[in-house]
Amino acid sequence: MKHFFLSCLTFLLISPLFGQVNVSTATGRRINYDHESGMAIITGDAVIHSSTATLKADEIQIDTKDKKGEAFGNVKIIQGTTTITGDKAIYYWRSSTGVFYGGEGFYPPWHFFGHTIVMEGRDIYHLESGGITSCDHDPPHYRIKSTRSKVVRNKRATLKNARLLLGDLPSFWSPVYTRSLVPRKYIFRLEPGQSSRDGITNRTIWGYPFTENSFTKVKWDYLQYTGNGVGLEHRYFNPRIRGNIDSYLVRDTNPDPVPDSRRFTILWDHFQKITSRLSMNARLDVKSDQSFGNEFSSAGNRIRVENSERGIFSEGGFRYQFPRATLQVQADRRDRFDSTVSSGNFISKLTLPRVTFNTIPLKWKFFPFYTSFSGNWTNETLTRSDPKQALRYQRSADLGVQIKKDFRIRKKMTVTPRAGYSQAWQDHDTAKPTSEGDIYNGRYNAGYDIRRRFGRILDVTVGQNYVARMEQNRFNDDLKADDHGVETNAVNLSFVSRIGRSSRLSMRSGYDLRSAPRNLPTKYSHTSERILSPSFDIQWQVKPRINVFFRETYSLFDSDNNKPVRTPANTSGEIQFGEYASTTFFSQGFSYTKGASGADSLLHLTNKLKFFLTSKWHLDIFLSYRAVGPNKINYKKALPIEKTIHLVRDLHCWVLRATFSDRTGIREASFHIDLKTDLKTQPKLYREDKDNPFYTYRDVIDENSDPFNSDEAKFSNEDSDIDETKDQGQ
Missing domain, CATH: 2.60.450.10 (Lipopolysaccharide (LPS) transport protein A like domain)
Structure with missing residues (x-):
């Protein structure tokens, strides 16, 4: 008051x-x-x-x-x-x-x-x-x-x-x-360091957002033994267009096995949504040599994809999304540089175009089964390694149909029959240069899954998958072939048990019902040769921040010595303390694969450790090494594969970061210091989608997938709850 x-x-x-x-x-x-x-x-x-x-x-x-x-x-x-x-x-x-x-x-x-x-x-x-x-x-x-x-x-x-x-x-x-004192939009960073290959290094990065939806970085690297390298990286994003351009050029004068040469890379990924249903994608990947990405780690995308040869790879296409189907038109070209056969680049392979069509499972009014269709048509050249070879085109097509339906027999039992047919066509036989006749090959498949839940934690699934091939250009089974025309005929069994939300135990195996091939009549003479490799998988959450993972696959038959065995073919596991994305984390992982007879036993080990040394010092360590010994667990020596240490010091006003890396053939060290007032987060140009922003159609269409893949059919429903199972497509 x-x-x-x-x-x-x-x-x-x-x-x-x-x-x-x-x-x-x-x-x-x-x-x-x-x-x-x-x-x-x-x-x-x-x-x-x-x-x-x-x-x-x-x-x-x-x-x-x-x-x-x-x-x-x-x-x-x-x-x-x-x-x-x-x-x-x-x-x-x-x-x-x-x-x-x-x-x-x-x-x-x-x-x-x-x-x-x-x-x-x-x-x-x-x-x-x-x-x-x-x-x-x-x-x-x-x-x-x-x-x-x-x-x-x-x-x-x-x-x-x-x-x-x-x-x-x-x-x-x-x-x-x-x-x-203007709030900085740009970044400027100097990263001095040392490399076993390049000597003393100093990497300079300057970045600036020229627009609200883009960020550009200019790079200049001083490499004592190798020379000066320059690069440009540009990222852009808006609701309809996103992409990344990354390039790097260096005049490599390093006296290593690679001769003095100009080395470079250009990477471009682009995705554009033209309408709500129509989108476009493009990609360009140019490299002077195969090892460029391994020796100049500052250049390239977050996940580098090396070309299979020295040269150029480019592709682009369109995708149209119907309410229940997807149509994709794609073209790509591979150019090759090979100074032993040509002074310039030449076309190694050309695809013009590849048309792919897929539907979701469709339900018809008078047909109770869900039906899905797939097809593709391709016009491409055969791969050539010399420009004198003619560009010979080959046209091929595939068309397939699959039907399936879930029938609930009881409250906790579901039966899923399925069947399908596919037809492959080529305009000529590539193995015969003078061949001009059309070639047709048909395949059909059938199978079923019977799933039963016991209690609330155990699911048991029994299934069978059968795939047969027809004679070339005929609709008769290919009974005269070595495999009698039967590509797959196996019964599969799996047990999946869940304890809580984060713990799971599963076991899988199967039995091969095929007849012995004509060219190897003694195959399957041992019953153990018919048993598919059993596997055992554990995911156990001991406590909210402690997780254990273990997987083992057994081999029951040694095909080299033609005798039954009972030995692990692959064993791997990991124990984790904490969450990987947190500042405190530890993991110990291992992987063992049985080698050839008489070879040394190899055990691959990995460690990840992140923690605060003090309230101001943070350490992030990754170690990968292999233990070598004559047999089993009798290991005599450990050989490092990779050692990486990230050290961060909070200086209140500054942040000091240092990185030390030692991997096969390359040892590097670098550090940089930033004033906190200058640390401006770059624009978040990419959404945190599960799908890759480029080539999103590949999440729907897998060019290497087989419509008769038994593994897909084998455990397609293992993660669903029978009590809540509904027909697909509803």
Whole structure:
């Protein structure tokens, strides 16, 4: 009530005069006002609010004639996002100017201070015996002091007779120091380091967002033994267009097995949504040699895909999404560089075009089974390794249909029969250069799955898959072939048990029912040769942050020695403490694959460790190595494969990062330091979609998939709940 009364009293007594100095309200514990002199004295938690600023102090004296105020003790003035404190201040409301003594100012993220701070308007400050810093620690870890300074908010700071102090230690002097205070959009980074191949290195990166939806990086690398490398990376994204261009060029003078040459790479990925249903994709991948990406790790995409040969790979196409189907038209070209056969590049393979069509499972009104169709037509050349070879085109097509239906026999039992047919066509036999006749090959498949749930945690699935091939250009089974025309005929069995949401146990195996091939009549003479490799898989959440993974596949028959065996073919596992994305994490993994008879036993081990050494030091270590021994677990030596250490030091105002890497043939070390005020997150140009932003059609269409793949049919329903099973497509 006292503050409220004094505020109202002040406003009623002096508002006619304060209107001249833009004062709207004033509060304090005691107020004295002299009408004749126009002086007002506010003491005890004095606060004056105006349209331009808020002034606080232990005592404020207001002169309405000179339109100024003098503040004493714990002075603070707030102008927008800027706050200035001091021991004493003189402030002019009308011009928003003033003088602070023993003052310190702050506007995020900068602090400035001075024996005297002269305010020249709202955004300009002159400092006497002062300086600036971005450290909010008291005392600051670093500061730049000067005799005289000028600070223009959000524009520039200029300091004369500037001295850099790290703590209280003078470290650098300059007659004049100036820096921009504009919030930085660009990044600039120097990464000095050392490499066993390149010697002393210094990687320079400058990046700038030229538009709201793009970010461009220019790279220049100094490599002591190899030469200078330059690169350009440009990423762009908007709701309909996204892509990435990455290029790098180096004149490689390194005296290694690769001769002196100009080496380069150009990578371009592009995706564009033309309409709500029609999209386009394109890709270009050019490399001077196969090993480029391994030796120049700073160039390329996040996941590098090497060409199969030295040359150019390009592709592009369109995709149209119907309500229940997808149509894809794609073309690609491979050019090859081979100085032994040609002085220039030549076409190695050309696909023009490849048309693919797929549907989702369709349900018909008078047909109870779900039906899906797939097909493709391809016009491409045979791969050639010499430009003198003719570009010989081959046309081929595939058309297939699959039907299936889930029948619930009981509450916890489901039977799923399925069948399908596919027809493949080629315009000639590629094995016969003079062949011109059409070639047709048909395949049909049939199978079923019977799934039964026992209790709430155990699912048992029994199924069979049968795939048969027809004679070429005929609709008869290919009974005269070595395999009697039967490509697959197996019964499969799986057990899946779940304990809670994050623990799971599964076992799988099967039995091959095919007859022995004509060219190997002794095959399947041992029953164990018919049993498909059993596998055992565990995913166990011991505690919320402790997980154990284990998988083992057994071999029951040694085809080299033609005898039954009982030995693990592959064993792998891992134990994890913590979450991988967190700052504290540990994992120990291993993988063992049985080698050839008489060969050394190899055990691959991996370690991942992330933790805080102290509250300021963070360590991230990855180790990969292999143990070698004569047999089983009798290992005599361990050979490193890769060692990588990331070290981060939080210096409050700076962040220091160092990386040490040692992998086969290459040893590298680098570090860089960033001022936190300069750390600006680049625009998030890519959405966190599960689908790849490029070639999204490949999540729907797998060019290498087989419509008769027994593995797909074998466990297609293992993760669904029978109690909640519904027909597909509903």
